[in-house]
Amino acid sequence: MSKKMSLAMAAMLMIFGTLASPCLATYKIGALFSVTGPYSFLGDPEKKTAEMIVDQVNQAGGINGQKIELIVYDDEGDATKCNLLARKLIQQDKVLAVIGPSVSGLSLAIIPIFEQSETPLISCAASYKIVSDDQNGGKPYPWIFKTAQSDSLAVEAIYTHMQKHGIKKIAIMGDSSGYGASGREELTRIAPKFGITIVADEKYDPKDTDMTAQLTKIKGLNPQAIVNWSVGPTQVTVMRNRRDLGMDKIPFYQSHGFGNKKNIELAAGAAEGVYCPLGACNIPDLLPASNLQKAVTTQYEKDYAAKYKEPLSSFGGHSWDAMHILINALKTAGPDKAKIRAAIENTKGFVGQHGIFNFSPSDHNGLTKDAFMMVKVHNGNWALAD
Amino acid sequence: MNMASLAGQLLQYIVTGVTIGSIYAMVAIGFNIIYNVTEIINLAQGEFVMLGGLVMVSLHMLWKLPLIAAFPVTVVIVTGIGLLMNYAAIRPIRRPTVLTLIIATIAASMIIKGAAMLIWGTDSFDLTAFSGRTPILIAGAAIQPQYFWVIGFLVVIVAGLTFFFDKTIIGKAMSACSENAAAAQLVGIDVRWMVLLSFALSAAIGAIAGITMTPIALMDYDRGAMLAIKGFGAAVLGGLGSFPGAIVGGLMMGLIESLGAGFLWSGYKDAYALAALLIVLFIRPSGIMGNRDVIRFKRF
Incomplete structure (x- = not known):
């Protein structure tokens, strides 16, 4: 075998090695949450929820036989850090999709990165501007979705x-x-x-x-x-x-x-x-038995309390919705960013913590005002308002 | 809107302003004590306030210590942290300049804040009000009993400090250090001990501010920086180093904020206070009560 041959083989090995490794390993999902800092009340339950779901899915055998690897970064509520970490997730960690950030301002700040790199992002923040491109007549950005109800x-x-x-x-x-x-x-x-x-x-x-x-x-x-x-x-x-x-x-x-x-x-x-x-996930016990969300919200409340020994906050629910929508998309699309994006956009009738999601090319939030119930504080607890 | 309700509103704004101002004044006094002895602006002053509130919450709510016992214990604990900060962050610096010391206080404030986040988490905590939460109605204004505690403690602190600096030998020694540290050393005053004492006093006063404000505004690990900024503004407004100035500056900041929010646009209330600060500094660079001749001798 000539020197050239062996060099070529070594090169081939290296190329195949790098090409093969992301496919063979796991489904990598990124998450950006404000786990510490002024918005930690959002990021902390979101991170805990996402980790809980990944554990549950992996214990049940993963997606199509693949385990999920969740990479969580803490942006500390800082737009500059969030920007850097978003690039790191896409370029170094090579994730298939990202959930988060927790805050509207940060979500808006990193939209261009995800649009340019064509990576799906499911934000957990509230502002309707995240899914409405002013320069494009209010149409959603193709790669950006969100699960939190718009203000x-x-x-x-x-x-x-x-x-x-x-x-x-x-x-x-x-x-x-x-x-x-x-x-x-x-x-x-x-x-x-x-x-x-x-x-x-x-x-x-x-x-x-x-x-x-x-x-x-x-x-x-x-x-x-x-x-x-x-x-x-x-x-x-x-x-x-x-x-x-x-x-x-x-x-x-x-x-x-x-x-x-x-x-x-x-x-x-x-x-x-x-x-x-x-949203429904704050008040699972108040929901009538006929409510479609009763089952998922009750289960989430039980699981969260069992794992973390603290009552859940509604913000964790946004992360629950984002994770499950993404997992469902991964099930049908496999590890292909464009197919994942299309699968999220075609999600219909997904029963989540904060409503029933119906995404479409013109609606990347997928919720209506029925996702909210008016609640009144009564005797130190929530009660449905009349 | 009739006249009576307008008078009631005005009174309400003043009472609120004086209460918030008292908290700022307590923080400003803390700045001044350390500044007078060391010329350092201790940027961890806000963290002492935060610690005061959170330690008190733990002692009272978690370990069920009665308020009257938890209060002094909290002050002692926070004072201890102030001393520790002096030993760990200020003393070891080999060639201290005012600037490096100030940077060291920033580092200390970050460490204290981070530790508080690990200990108490990121939630806000409430503390029982000292004498109930039933507001007292005076001429159409509602006044929380806790407001009187805040204002009362400011008065006690001021009276105590005046006595300490004017009548006791240690207080006079501290004043001497603030006039001229080298000369004070020559006449046999241990300047290092005085610096230590200044940190202890500042921490104790910060703790009292934190304890009294928590029943009104809750407390979380992230509050310190904002309070430090407001308190520092008050100290500069009144004249850095001047105790009457700290009180005037603090109360002015509180009143401008409250009246500005009430009668003008509430969105700009911080701007009103800072605009007032700028105007005062243009006219009197040493602050309202600051002494121009003293300022000339200071390095910072």
């Missing part, structure tokens, strides 16, 4: 409830983060459709200690209801301030970000009577 759906659910109770004059308040800003935009945009006028729009910082000033101003304007759009400790403080000011007679609505029982505990009674739109 616009939550706003519609709240306004529908207000309309039913004859509320026409409202005050809105929210924090100055991306979440608050996006909610404020939607609240103002959709209000005329429901014949609702907004008499006050107050803002506060996500780390503020007191919202009495904003509420006092609202009190002077006598609105029929107040909507608050924030996440984190401020959404609890605002309810306490409201009670101290004797404003508990004015109906108070929180955003879907309120979906964690810990918030009710922290409010120390001040949350009684507060309304908020929630």
Whole structure:
């Protein structure tokens, strides 16, 4: 055997070796969550849920006989880190698809990377802009999907409830983060459709200690209801301030970000009577037996509590939906990014934690406002609102 | 809107502003004590406040210590952490310049924050209010009993510090270090011991601020930086190094925020406070109560 031959064989071996290894090994899925940092209340349950699902699927034999390998990175809620980690997942780890990020701002920031590298991304964040390309007439970006209900759906659910109770004059308040800003935009945009006028729009910082000033101003304007759009400790403080000011007679609505029982505990009674739109996974025991989501939500609650010994938060549900939609797509498409994308886009009637998903080329969120149920805090627990 | 409700609103804004301002003032005093003795801006000051709140929550809610017992224990624990920080982050630096020391405090603040996240996780915690949560109604304004505790503790701290610095020999020695460390050393004052003491005092005051504010605003591991920024703003506004200045600066910041949010647009309330800070610095670079002659001798 000549020297050339052996060189050629060595080269062939190397090429085949690198080509073969990703196919032979496992299905690699990437995940980007804000596990630490200011948005850890989103990223932490999302990461735990994704890991739990991967364990379950792998124990049951994997997808088409292949194990899933989940690579989770923590972006710490920082857009620069998120950007770097997204590139790392695609270029170094060579994942087939990515779920996350947890936050709208970060999801928007990494859209171009996924569009350019043609890798499917299923975001777990709320803003409708993630699946609406302004430069392309509001059509979704081809490679980007999301499982969290858009803020616009939550706003519609709240306004529908207000309309039913004859509320026409409202005050809105929210924090100055991306979440608050996006909610404020939607609240103002959709209000005329429901014949609702907004008499006050107050803002506060996500780390503020007191919202009495904003509420006092609202009190002077006598609105029929107040909507608050924030996440984190401020959404609890605002309810306490409201009670101290004797404003508990004015109906108070929180955003879907309120979906964690810990918030009710922290409010120390001040949350009684507060309304908020929630996905099914917050309230499995309240669902009627006929509800399609009853089975999956009950199972998820049981599994999560058994594994992590803590109550689940609705944010983990977004990660549950994203993982299962992706796993279903992998089952039919195999390890091919373009086929995975097409399979996600053709997902119909998927019963998830936060609604029944029907994706299409023009809708990459796949949910309607029925994905939300209006819930009221009653005796320190959720109850369906009338 | 009638006049009575307008007066009620105004009173509400003032009460809220004074309460928030008192917290800022306590943080500002903490900055000043360390600055006076060492010329360091201790950027971990906000972490002391956060630790005060969280340690208190653990002692009271988890280990069921009554408030009156948990309070001093918390202050002692946080003071201990302040001392530890001095030993671990400040003393070992071989050729200390003011800048390297300030950078060391940033490192310390990150370590404290990270450790707090590992210990308490990322959730917010609540603390029982010291005397219930039934608001007191005065002239149309609702006042939380806890507000009085916050303002009251500020008064106690100020009175205590005034006595300490004016009447006790250790306090006078600390003041001497702040005037001129080299001269103080010459007359036999152990400057290193004074630095240690300044960290202990700052940490203790930070802890008190954290304990009193937690029943109002909850507490989580990530609160420190924001409080440090506001407190530092208050200290500069009032004049770095001046205790009356810290109080004036803190209360002004709180009032501007609260009144600005109430009568103007709430979205810009931080901007109002910072604009006021800039205007004051343009007119009086040493701050409202700062002493221009003293500032001239400082390196930073």
